[in-house]
Amino acid sequence: MLSKIPATPVFARTMIGRAELALMAVTFLWGGTFLIVHLAMRESGPLFFVGLRFATAALFTLPIALPVLRGLTAREVVAGGAIGLSIFTGYSLQTLGLQTIPSSMSAFITAAYVPLVPILQWFVLRRRPRLASWVGVALAFAGLLLMAAPRDGLSFGRGEALTLVSTLAIALEIILISFWAGRVDVLRVTVLQLAVTSGLAFACMIPAGEHVPPFSWPVILAACGLGLMTAFIQLVMNWAQRTVSPTRATLIYAGEPVWAGIIGSIAGERLPAIALLGGMLVVAAVLVSEWKFRRAAGASSA
Template identity: 30%
Template sequence: MTRLQANLVLLLAAAIWGGGFVAQSTAMATIGPFWFVGLRFAIAALAVLPFAVLEARRIGSRPERRHMGGFLLVGLALFGGAITQQIGLQTTTVTNSSFLTGLYVVFVPVISIVIFQRFPHWIVWPVALLALIGIFLLSGGNIQAVSTGDLWSIACAAFWGLQIVLAGHFVSRSERPLALSATQFAVCAIVSLMIGIAVEPVSLDAVGGALAEILYVGLISSGLAFVLQVIGQRHTTAPQAAIFLSSEALFGAFFGALLLDETLPPLGYLGCGLIFAAMLIVELVPELLNRRRNARLQSTRS
């Protein structure tokens, strides 16, 4: 798979996630966030498990213990991102949640520094400020209007950034995208259901009322889209993956407007534009500067 094909696979995953925001939001009318996240990823784990078994048979061995440890870490990061996003959707709109979640494109290089000492381009820091201004405008230019759900969505972006960095790292070393996917889904489901049993009441009627949303996000947004993410990340870098995946913000806003009649104040649209500009700048500017520098070096040598 070429890098272009990998990035297009990631773009498809982002489109699926964008549509999933609507299902995640409407499900909150009947079921709590921990049960919803637990059930969606339990379905995803069961859907992917047979393919992970076939992958192990094709390779001729089970994943090594060190790889499984990494897969578990990815699963915990996935749980953090999924549950903070779901809690946030209780008190913010699909549009706000999708754009704020897209801030993981700024978190990815920062997390890469902390974990792997991979220092990003200098452009990351002014872009982070630009993104913060966008968040302020997304609230309508009133800091008091930033909802609790918006803050949960920002926390979600940090967890997604961690998940992207860890998933790219461990899938490139294990070459087992389906085993990683099945493991992270199972970890997320188990942790969420354990907490759900302890803190959230649930009934068959509640599950039945959200069954369509659970099946959609379980099989499509989780089972399919996260597998596409892991497969695509085998053939591209974590920062490039982040920029293509961040397009889910636009898809989320589109589906929120189309299906839920959501709107933004005028300053909110400007804020969305600044956030998306930050996502683009943080990836495109370093690439363009590197190409220009390489072209100068080649002309000097010739």
């Protein structure tokens, strides 16, 4: 006679532990970054700001990775370069968009990268998306249409369009990280990708015609503060997701644009009701795209 395995109490499945609380704090910080960048764009060009932000993040991470840097391989150089290029593209376009659109609008549009990841994986990694992924894409598309038509009909401005394109680069970053996962040293690649992002941003200032802005403490503090925050967030995510499932983590991350909307509203930003509805559909798309349909527990029991 087989002994029964004790059922996990409901409170144990729903209890929020330290790792979940840490990820919630991360989403709050993420939500606040959009407003910080939006305000900093009044005094700085986007490429200089991105370069300074990621240079700070690289310098902050370097002491942690220094003991293992001697073992840097060619594969890790390629991985760090490719991931860094995607980060540079995504964050530069997002920062450029924040020059002209509210921080809460940027956060809602950026969240659309989550349902895009499974679709891009289909083309890059040949992994067929689940039904939930397609439903998530449909919801995100509907939400983006509503955000594109808050006043005078369907019209995506320059800032919205740049931010939407940035979501493709951010989704590609996630796919590239997944592609090289388990085959490279995380610390070495992390430092390299941050340095590549910073170097590309500074290098592109010349062809883009962007000049170093006049010295401004708000810009320096914002860029360096976000750099430290970027490194801190990455370290917390790496620690917390050792015990938090990807699905549960994504549910927590879905709060990022919500926090951005709340913080933006406190700062005086006001989005039309139809745009807020679109933003909520994007958040729903994030949640639905990670939903895993399971058969009832008793369906397979003998």
